[in-house]
Amino acid sequence: MESADRPLAHAFASDAAIAAQFSMQAEIAAILEFEAALAEAQAELGIFSLEAGVAIREAVGRMGKALDHDDLRRGFARDGVVVPALVRQLREAVGAPHAASVHKGATSQDAIDTGLMLRLKPVVALLGERLDALLARLDAWTAEQGDSPLMAHTRMQAALPFTVAAKLATWRRPLLAHRARLAALPASTLAVQLGGPVGDGSSFGPQAAELSAALARRLALADAAPWHSDRTRILDIAQALAVLTGTLGKIGQDAALLAQSEVGALQLLGGGGSSAMAHKQNPVGAEVLVALARLNAGLAGTMQQAMIHENERSGAAWTLEWFVLPPMAEAAGAGLRLADALLTGARFTCRATA
Numbered sequence: 130m131e132s133a134d135r136p137l138a139h140a141f142a143s144d145a146a147i148a149a150q151f152s153m154q155a156e157i158a159a160i161l162e163f164e165a166a167l168a169e170a171q172a173e174l175g176i177f178s179l180e181a182g183v184a185i186r187e188a189v190g191r192m193g194k195a196l197d198h199d200d201l202r203r204g205f206a207r208d209g210v211v212v213p214a215l216v217r218q219l220r221e222a223v224g225a226p227h228a229a230s231v232h233k234g235a236t237s238q239d240a241i242d243t244g245l246m247l248r249l250k251p252v253v254a255l256l257g258e259r260l261d262a263l264l265a266r267l268d269a270w271t272a273e274q275g276d277s278p279l280m281a282h283t284r285m286q287a288a289l290p291f292t293v294a295a296k297l298a299t300w301r302r303p304l305l306a307h308r309a310r311l312a313a314l315p316a317s318t319l320a321v322q323l324g325g326p327v328g329d330g331s332s333f334g335p336q337a338a339e340l341s342a343a344l345a346r347r348l349a350l351a352d353a354a355p356w357h358s359d360r361t362r363i364l365d366i367a368q369a370l371a372v373l374t375g376t377l378g379k380i381g382q383d384a385a386l387l388a389q390s391e392v393g394a395l396q397l398l399g400g401g402g403s404s405a406m407a408h409k410q411n412p413v414g415a416e417v418l419v420a421l422a423r424l425n426a427g428l429a430g431t432m433q434q435a436m437i438h439e440n441e442r443s444g445a446a447w448t449l450e451w452f453v454l455p456p457m458a459e460a461a462g463a464g465l466r467l468a469d470a471l472l473t474g475a476r477f478t479c480r481a482t483a
Contacts, residue, residue, distance in 0.1 A: 144462035159244030212237035242322035324355025378422020
């Protein structure tokens with residue numbers, strides 16, 4: 130969809146760099162990488178020939194230009210997942226005698242979940258980079274104005290004088306915790322999925338655990354027991370996005386309150402003009418941070434519903450994740466970008482009296 134065809138508010142909540150990781154092109158590429166790495170790991174362990182592993186990797190390398198996207202869309206609409214149609218195209222590309230080795234022992238959920246983890250790695254890295262930049266901005270602001278006096282407020286009322294450094298610390302400390310949480314995700318949460326049709330790994334035979342470890346090494350993901358119906362990993366990622374966006378919303382709320390005409394403790398740069406009152410400068414960036422925080426809080430509650438899987442796999446709960454996680458990631462990315470813009474050039478006027 131062209132940007133001119135999107136709602137105007139999309140400009141606030143969207144993030145092109147993160148959205149790219151949830152595109153059809155990125156998802157197909159990640160699934161194909163799973164298929165190639167799985168074949169290589171199986172060949173490495175002698176499950177089938179080395180020649181088959183090479184043939185599948187080479188076919189994946191050729192698939193980018195040869196994919197029939199219309200067929201994939203029809204397959205997704207018919208099957209609820211794209212993997213059957215994609216595997217069929219990949220087997221045709223591999224040809225005899227190695228086509229039967231494609232996707233050997235795996236199920237659609239293995240390919241889709243592992244592909245998601247591959248796509249989340251750059252998302253987490255990008256959020257970490259933006260968070261580092263925001264923390265650096267807060268550190269510079271503290272060095273510049275930290276000793277200046279400021280009035281603290283509790284329960285919306287003037288409380289006692291403290292300092293700009295103390296105020297900024299209330300923003301910085303949780304952001305540091307969020308940075309640590311993001312940094313820990315690749316090693317602890319972004320893991321391969323390799324359970325086979327019923328999620329117990331039996332389709333891979335006695336080498337299932339060894340195969341999972343080999344696949345994880347090839348994809349630079351964490352190794353893990355199959356988690357088809359245990360969506361804790363997905364919820365951990367969603368929670369990391371929600372609490373990060375929540376802290377950014379708290380910063381936005383504080384900034385809006387401090388910039389009120391009656392308070393005048395913070396000066397914000399930028400637009401925010403009114404169509405009826407030329408004297409106003411509305412704190413638009415701060416307000417959007419609050420809105421994004423509330424959006425992700427609501428989506429996190431919806432994501433919690435994905436924990437409820439019936440038996441060994443739930444189509445409904447699994448599909449729900451596909452609707453909810455991408456906008457949560459985009460909101461977090463947009464929030465970090467907007468928070469950096471909001472705080473650029475902002476200055477405390479250093480009023481220490483009520």
